[in-house]
Amino acid sequence: xxxxxxxxxxxxxxxxxxxxxxxxxxxxxxxxxxxxxxxxxxxxxxxxxxxxxxxxxxxxxxxxxxxxxxxxxxxxxxxxxxxxxxxxxxxxxxxxxxxxxxxxxxxxxxxxxxxxxxxxxxxxxxxxxxxxxxxxxxxxxxxxxxxxxxxxxxxxxxxxxxxxxxxxxxxxxxxxxxxxxxxxxxxxxxxxxxxxxxxxxxxxxxxxxxxxxxxxxxxxxxxxxxxxxxxxxxxxxxxxxxxxxxxxxxxxxxxxxxxxxxxxxxxxxxxxxxxxxxxxxxxxxxxxxxxxxxxxxxxxxxxxxxxxxxxxxxxxxxxxxxxxxxxxxxxxxxxxxxxxxxxxxxxxxxxxxxxxxxxxxxxxxxxxxxxxxxxxxxxxxxxxxxxxxxxxxxxxxxxxxxxxxxxxxxxxxxxxxxxxxxxxxxxxxxxxxxxxxxxxxxxxxxxxxxxxxxxxxxxxxxxxxxxxxxxxxxxxxxxxxxxxxxxxxxxxxxxxxxxxxxxxxx
Numbered sequence: 368x369x370x371x372x373x374x375x376x377x378x379x380x381x382x383x384x385x386x387x388x389x390x391x392x393x394x395x396x397x398x399x400x401x402x403x404x405x406x407x408x409x410x411x412x413x414x415x416x417x418x419x420x421x422x423x424x425x426x427x428x429x430x431x432x433x434x435x436x437x438x439x440x441x442x443x444x445x446x447x448x449x450x451x452x453x454x455x456x457x458x459x460x461x462x463x464x465x466x467x468x469x470x471x472x473x474x475x476x477x478x479x480x481x482x483x484x485x486x487x488x489x490x491x492x493x494x495x496x497x498x499x500x501x502x503x504x505x506x507x508x509x510x511x512x513x514x515x516x517x518x519x520x521x522x523x524x525x526x527x528x529x530x531x532x533x534x535x536x537x538x539x540x541x542x543x544x545x546x547x548x549x550x551x552x553x554x555x556x557x558x559x560x561x562x563x564x565x566x567x568x569x570x571x572x573x574x575x576x577x578x579x580x581x582x583x584x585x586x587x588x589x590x591x592x593x594x595x596x597x598x599x600x601x602x603x604x605x606x607x608x609x610x611x612x613x614x615x616x617x618x619x620x621x622x623x624x625x626x627x628x629x630x631x632x633x634x635x636x637x638x639x640x641x642x643x644x645x646x647x648x649x650x651x652x653x654x655x656x657x658x659x660x661x662x663x664x665x666x667x668x669x670x671x672x673x674x675x676x677x678x679x680x681x682x683x684x685x686x687x688x689x690x691x692x693x694x695x696x697x698x699x700x701x702x703x704x705x706x707x708x709x710x711x712x713x714x715x716x717x718x719x720x721x722x723x724x725x726x727x728x729x730x731x732x733x734x735x736x737x738x739x740x741x742x743x744x745x746x747x748x749x750x751x752x753x754x755x756x757x758x759x760x761x762x763x764x765x766x767x768x769x770x771x772x773x774x775x776x777x778x779x780x781x782x783x784x785x786x787x788x789x790x791x792x793x794x795x796x797x798x799x800x801x802x803x804x805x806x807x808x809x810x811x812x813x814x815x816x817x818x819x820x821x822x823x824x825x826x827x828x829x830x831x832x833x834x835x836x837x838x839x840x841x842x843x844x845x846x847x848x849x850x851x852x853x854x855x856x857x858x859x860x861x862x863x864x865x866x867x868x869x870x871x872x873x
Contacts, residue, residue, distance in 0.1 A: 384522035388529045389654050393715065395533045396646060400716055402540060403550050406635050409624065409642030411551055413483050414491045416617035418498070418558075421471065423613040425463040426503040428606030429456045430510035431746060432598055437514025440589075447588035453511040453573075455594045457504055459602070464503040471496040483621055485638075487551070494555040501562035508569040520572045524565040532561030608755040615762040619769060620645075623781060626773035640720070640778050647716045648724035655700045656736055658692075670747025679805075682748070686806040689740045690797070694813045695869070697733030699859050702821035703852055704729025706828060727782050734789040741796040745803065753799055757792050764788035816868040817859075824858045 400408060433456045440449040471478075472493055479489035505528075509521040536557035540550070589597075623644075627637035673681040704711075704725050712722020742754040768784025776783075801808055828851060863869050 384526045385656075385658070388526055389650075391529055391533060392650065393654070395529075395536075396650060397715060398537070399554070400647065400718075403554075405639035405642040405646070405718070407551060407642070408646035409638035409640075410485060410487055411491075411554055412642060412645040413485055413488050413620065413624075414495055414555070416613070416620040417471070417478065417483075417492060418495055420610065420613040420617055421464075421467050421499050422502060422506070423609035424606065425467050425499060426460045426506040427609045428602045429460050429598070430506045431605060431751075432456065432602040433507055433510035434514040435601070435747070435749075436594075436597065437511055438516070441515060445588060448594065449511070449514065451589060451591055451594045452598060453507060455591060455598050456507045456510065456602075459595075459598065460503040460507050461500065464500040468496045468499050471499070484625060491551055491555045494552060495558065498559040498562040501559070501566040505562060505566040505569050508573055511573070520569065524569045524572075527568050528561040528565035531564040532557040535560045605751050608751065612755065612758050612762065615759065615766065619762060619766050622766065622769045623773070623778075626769055627778065629774040630777045632777075643716075643718060643721050644724055644778065647712070647718060647721040648728055651711060651715070651721075651725055652700075652704065652728045652731060653735070655696060655732070656739065658696065670744050673747075682744075682804050683806050686744055686800055686804040689744065690737060690800065690806070690808070691813050693736040693740050694733055695817050695863065697736040698814075698817040698821050699856065700732040700736075701729045702825050702859070703855055704732065706825050706855065707851060724782070727779075728785070730786055731789050734793040738789070738792050738796050741800050745796075745799060748803055750799070750803060753803075757795050757799075760795070761788040761792040764791060812868045816866050817863060820859055820862045820866070820868075824855055824862070827858060828855050 396408075399411075403411070433452055436452045437449040440446070440452065475492035475496070476489045478492055480486055505524065509524065512518065512520045536554055539553045539556075624634075624637040624641050627640060628634065632640070670682055670685060673685070708725035708729055709719070709722035712718055712720070712725050715721075738757075742757070745751075745754050765781070765784045765788045768780055768787070772780025772784060774780075797808060800806060860869065
């Protein structure tokens with residue numbers, strides 16, 4: 368199978384798993400919003416910056432490094448070395464995750480009280496520590512399969528993790544015996560169960576992978592010492608970058624409720640707004656990113672392999688088509704969220720504030736989707752420092768808005784910062800992509816035509832929007848919203864097809 372078909376196949380598997388996961392996740396969030404409310408969601412999401420920081424320290428950089436080296440060794444037809452990179456990476460991750468487990472378990476009270484400023488997070492952090500070793504091993508094995516460009520196993524484990532988590536939480540919430548257990552504790556134990564199940568499934572898959580016939584190799588396999596040296600050399604700065612990045616993201620997340628209190632809200636109100644933003648609005652905005660996230664995961668090993676084989680033209684074409692796809696999809700999603708965001712917030716979460724946030728954050732879609740894929744291409748080219756500086760710049764802009772604008776304008780000040788920072792990162796990402804890949808940016812086909820088409824379709828849908836509502840009173844509001852969004856998509860892609868602005872992988 369050639370590289371194009373491998374990329375599309377892997378993207379399909381990850382996208383399918385991502386879409387199913389997001390659908391399950393939305394019903395899960397609706398369930399949680401009814402069980403614990405907006406304030407509970409706010410408290411729950413306060414622990415995720417800590418979890419992300421632990422992930423960055425124990426496995427994020429190692430996973431990316433494994434993926435890149437495995438792709439490189441497979442291109443050189445050296446499967447033994449590819450497996451050695453995985454085993455070495457798992458060893459490093461286990462060592463780091465054990466240290467992280469004890470640090471988080473013993474320091475949870477201090478973190479909850481003095482750093483997060485929310486004592487109810489202390490026990491949640493202590494429980495969360497048990498998920499770190501499971502998540503680290505699972506991430507390393509995923510990196511191995513991404514490097515092989517075989518996304519079926521990571522897609523399956525991603526879906527399995529969510530199903531196990533949701534099933535565990537749902538059953539415990541509904542069992543009478545668990546009525547005395549705090550709701551937030553049950554949710555965090557769900558994370559532990561889900562990560563443990565995903566780790567076991569991925570280990571099982573790798574065990575069967577090792578039993579397959581070994582192909583011929585063109586060079587003697589690298590020693591574990593050599594693999595460890597190369598892995599450490601590349602993953603160490605990448606891990607430090609990720610840790611620094613997640614530290615700043617943690618600062619940002621912790622500051623938002625604090626600055627909302629400086630705006631004049633009480634603790635419950637600030638946590639509720641934070642919960643609506645992070646637990647309702649942002650997940651909906653990120654729902655379509657199932658495709659862009661999937662293609663990004665597959666892009667890194669594909670670009671790394673093309674670079675190892677000196678296929679410059681392949682890198683250029685991949686960069687151009689990826690940017691075009693992300694912009695076309697992002698502009699479509701912006702139009703849908705701007706047109707139907709208020710309605711979505713009320714229908715899905717029964718929360719008008721969520722609808723307002725969705726409409727405002729809808730402008731982020733083209734920028735978010737493009738940056739996700741663009742940074743993956745840059746990673747594949749080995750430009751980790753470039754993407755790190757881009758992400759740091761965006762976070763610093765957002766923190767500036769949190770510190771100086773939220774006390775004056777409330778949560779709107781943060782939303783303005785999100786939009787401005789993402790616009791800045793996008794412009795810089797495009798500049799670096801054109802510099803390193805020498806791809807051509809077609810402003811007319813990639814931005815002007817989709818943008819004007821989106822405006823035109825929005826106008827048409829607003830004119831005919833009252834007709835289905837009048838003629839179809841028995842239909843549920845959810846079905847009507849689905850019909851409206853489907854009409855929007857069909858018109859959008861139909862017009863772009865006529866304008867010859869639909870990208871094709873050829």
